[in-house]
Amino acid sequence: MTFEEYPDREMLMLALADRLTGELRQAIAQHGRATFSVPGGTTPGPVFDLLSAVDLDWDKVSVVLNDERWVPEDSPRSNTRLLRERLLRGRAAAAHLVPLHAPTPEPEDSLDALAEAVEAVLPIDVLLLGMGADMHTASLFPGADLLEQALAPDAPALMALRAEAAGEARITLSARVLRDAMHCHILIIGDEKRAAIERAASLPEIEAPVHTVLRNATIHWAP
Numbered sequence: 596m597t598f599e600e601y602p603d604r605e606m607l608m609l610a611l612a613d614r615l616t617g618e619l620r621q622a623i624a625q626h627g628r629a630t631f632s633v634p635g636g637t638t639p640g641p642v643f644d645l646l647s648a649v650d651l652d653w654d655k656v657s658v659v660l661n662d663e664r665w666v667p668e669d670s671p672r673s674n675t676r677l678l679r680e681r682l683l684r685g686r687a688a689a690a691h692l693v694p695l696h697a698p699t700p701e702p703e704d705s706l707d708a709l710a711e712a713v714e715a716v717l718p719i720d721v722l723l724l725g726m727g728a729d730m731h732t733a734s735l736f737p738g739a740d741l742l743e744q745a746l747a748p749d750a751p752a753l754m755a756l757r758a759e760a761a762g763e764a765r766i767t768l769s770a771r772v773l774r775d776a777m778h779c780h781i782l783i784i785g786d787e788k789r790a791a792i793e794r795a796a797s798l799p800e801i802e803a804p805v806h807t808v809l810r811n812a813t814i815h816w817a818p
């Protein structure tokens with residue numbers, strides 16, 4: 596893994612947006628389109644704001660979340676809502692959103708249909724991930740009911756799982772889809788997450804799921 600340390604969050608977000616833009620451009624130049632997978636949560640908003648204004652062939656970009664919380668799309672906890680409000684506007688409004696949510700009571704009711712659309716845009720060209728202080732990434736939470744299956748090399752691309760720490764039911768890309776990404780970046784802020792990611796490197800994936808992507812990842816950190 597590569598560790599990039601920035602003096603502050605603003606510098607981090609600017610450099611990261613630049614890096615992601617370059618990789619998306621390269622993917623489009625090489626094969627005419629790009630798949631860009633992004634996290635939800637509270638950290639990536641500023642990088643989405645920057646990206647939404649970037650001059651890029653956004654109509655050639657498919658955007659898919661790493662994971663979604665099974666809540667209505669107007670919920671403040673909806674990652675899809677975050678994407679629509681912060682990334683898929685301005686120039687980036689031309690990008691194609693591959694949904695990870697549908698209005699069914701449980702994620703299992705929609706899983707097959709959502710998975711088909713996700714599989715059609717794999718592999719991921721550019722992957723941006725977040726991480727929780729408990730070392731989860733996407734919705735691969737320590738203690739999740741189907742974590743072992745989600746970490747397996749033959750896992751389906753998309754899985755529904757539940758974990759106490761997650762709150763609501765989740766839908767998530769599986770570890771193999773994350774590992775297969777061409778470029779992988781992890782965005783973390785603050786000392787607690789820095790200590791967590793350093794610890795994760797020496798723990799098994801079942802205890803520290805983020806470990807599964809560390810080999811090829813660039814970690815972007817600011818205090």
Ligand SMILES: O=C(O)[C@H](O)[C@@H](O)[C@H](O)[C@H](O)COP(=O)(O)O
Pocket residue numbers: 634635636637638639661662663664674724725726727731732733734
């Ligand atoms: O829906 C989610 O919760 C995310 O996709 C998740 O994997 C996130 O990246 C981490 O939980 C970090 O979240 P914060 O940025 O809010 O700390």
